[in-house]
Amino acid sequence: MTSRSAALATFAAAFVGAAVIANRLAGKPVPFLRWSVIRFALGARRLLGEGQVGDGREEALAAHVTATARRGDIDDVIRVIDDFAHTRSFLMNVGDEKGEILDAAVRRARPALLLELGTYCGYSALRMARVMPPDATVCTVEINPANAAIARRIWEHAGVGERITSVVGSIGDGGTTVARLRDEYGIDTGTVDFVFIDHLKSAYLPDLLRIVDEGWLHPGSLVVADNVRFPGAPDYLAYMRSEEGGRWRSKEHYTHVEYQRVLRDLVLESEFCDDLAGR
Ligand SMILES: C[S@@+](CC[C@H](N)C(=O)[O-])C[C@H]1O[C@@H](n2cnc3c(N)ncnc32)[C@H](O)[C@@H]1O
Structure with a gap:
């Protein structure tokens, strides 16, 4: 491992550790420090090139909306998307x-x-x-x-x-x-x-x-x-x-x-x- 990748790995580990501790101390997930947000940040380079995070969350959103939102109800579809982004996977x-x-x-x-x-x-x-x-x-x-x-x-x-x-x-x-x-x-x-x-x-x-x-x-x-x-x-x-x-x-x-x-x-x-x- 090069010194640059070792530094990056240390930083990533420290960040994830800080996120876990902050979430524990707050007693609930701190939105900014959710794993799905961290994963989103890690996919930033791919996002710029391809417009997707790379973990299938966009496809998962479509499946979730069609399975759970009331068909033909635009308010409910918007509500389900916001809920998915708040509680499951951050979306841009x-x-x-x-x-x-x-x-x-x-x-x-x-x-x-x-x-x-x-x-x-x-x-x-x-x-x-x-x-x-x-x-x-x-x-x-x-x-x-x-x-x-x-x-x-x-x-x-x-x-x-x-x-x-x-x-x-x-x-x-x-x-x-x-x-x-x-x-x-x-x-x-x-x-x-x-x-x-x-x-x-x-x-x-x-x-x-x-x-x-x-x-x-x-x-x-x-x-x-x-x-x-x-x-x-x-x-x-x-x-x-x-x-x-x-x-x-x-x-x-x-x-x-x-x-x-x-x-x-x-x-x-x-x-x-x-x-x-x-x-
Ligand atoms: C921030 S998201 C859009 C979010 C969306 N407007 C919303 O609020 O639901 C940016 C999108 O732009 C697309 N994109 C990136 N470069 C583009 C370009 N030059 N022309 C059109 N779309 C592009 C990406 O693939 C991605 O899907």
């Missing part, structure tokens, strides 16, 4: 606390067409579908086909499969997905009322700028971005702050990382103020 959903910020933004925007970047298991798309106007649709873009398939099973179970369109791809893939969104899904000039950005943090800004360049937004379109503080999208935050009062007007919602109250996070809600003539 927007979660219940930040989900309320997302719900309020969707209610304010009253959008007809919502575009999401980063589907994962379909939780945030479900939340948006629950509060959007009855004739609205969500189109959600996910790079990992396995995640998209899990999300579709969950939406189908919740009875909203018809109102959420899943597109496997990425805005930054050189134009393929952008062309499909335009040609197959009718996303075109001024049609997007609401965007939820929750995928690869380094892609937030380039993907938003691509959407703006395509002309898909209109004055009044709302863009909500998760995880701006943790894991963090500093270039996105700097861009929005530098454009404040000009092209964009933003509200900064200080909150917590999903499913715990220790790590702090920032959700940015930004209104597009540009008009197409000014482009």
Whole structure:
């Protein structure tokens, strides 16, 4: 064993030991120190590459939802997912606390067409579908086909499969997905009322700028971005702050990382103020 791997092993053992002691002292699981959160952190590298933790928790979630949540009951499906993430396996959903910020933004925007970047298991798309106007649709873009398939099973179970369109791809893939969104899904000039950005943090800004360049937004379109503080999208935050009062007007919602109250996070809600003539 090299000295670096020995140090890592010692650190991991000390961390797990501290977690066990903290949980014992608290008399109940401390959310931040649950094994499922530690396992999630250990899978961070794989998560970045593949969008799954690597221990089958996403598949387990779909099985659990279809086995235990009331079919056709979107509230119950959301409740079961939150419960799974709190008590069984941590999930990188927007979660219940930040989900309320997302719900309020969707209610304010009253959008007809919502575009999401980063589907994962379909939780945030479900939340948006629950509060959007009855004739609205969500189109959600996910790079990992396995995640998209899990999300579709969950939406189908919740009875909203018809109102959420899943597109496997990425805005930054050189134009393929952008062309499909335009040609197959009718996303075109001024049609997007609401965007939820929750995928690869380094892609937030380039993907938003691509959407703006395509002309898909209109004055009044709302863009909500998760995880701006943790894991963090500093270039996105700097861009929005530098454009404040000009092209964009933003509200900064200080909150917590999903499913715990220790790590702090920032959700940015930004209104597009540009008009197409000014482009
Ligand atoms: C934080 S999760 C999304 C959580 C989801 N919005 C929710 O709250 O339920 C991020 C997801 O983005 C996906 N992803 C990563 N890079 C992407 C990209 N460039 N385009 C689209 N999806 C991407 C990952 O595979 C992962 O499923």
